[in-house]
Amino acid sequence: xxxxxxxxxxxxxxxxxxxxxxxxxxxxxxxxxxxxxxxxxxxxxxxxxxxxxxxxxxxxxxxxxxxxxxxxxxxxxxxxxxxxxxxxxxxxx
Numbered sequence: 001x002x003x004x005x006x007x008x009x010x011x012x013x014x015x016x017x018x019x020x021x022x023x024x025x026x027x028x029x030x031x032x033x034x035x036x037x038x039x040x041x042x043x044x045x046x047x048x049x050x051x052x053x054x055x056x057x058x059x060x061x062x063x064x065x066x067x068x069x070x071x072x073x074x075x076x077x078x079x080x081x082x083x084x085x086x087x088x089x090x091x092x093x
Contacts, residue, residue, distance in 0.1 A: 027076055034073030041066035 045059035055063075 027079055031073045031077030034076060035070055038066045038070030038073060041069060 041062060045055060045062050048059065049055055
């Protein structure tokens with residue numbers, strides 16, 4: 001019975017399904033909404049800083065939150081999931 005065992009076929013890896021279904025209009029709407037929210041969040045502390053009021057910790061936290069939400073919106077718009085291919089190391093010869 002040597003060599004009588006057959007190997008099971010290897011299934012191809014399934015690509016992850018995009019969070020928003022890959023629909024361009026859905027990604028555009030959600031991403032643009034997040035970027036607009038980030039601009040609105042950023043505008044509040046900047047207005048008081050322009051008036052000459054030094055920023056406090058709450059204003060700095062709000063600016064940090066605005067930058068984070070804006071980055072999230074950019075990721076939704078770009079949709080980088082599954083677009084990178086893994087580089088194989090060169091084989092020694």
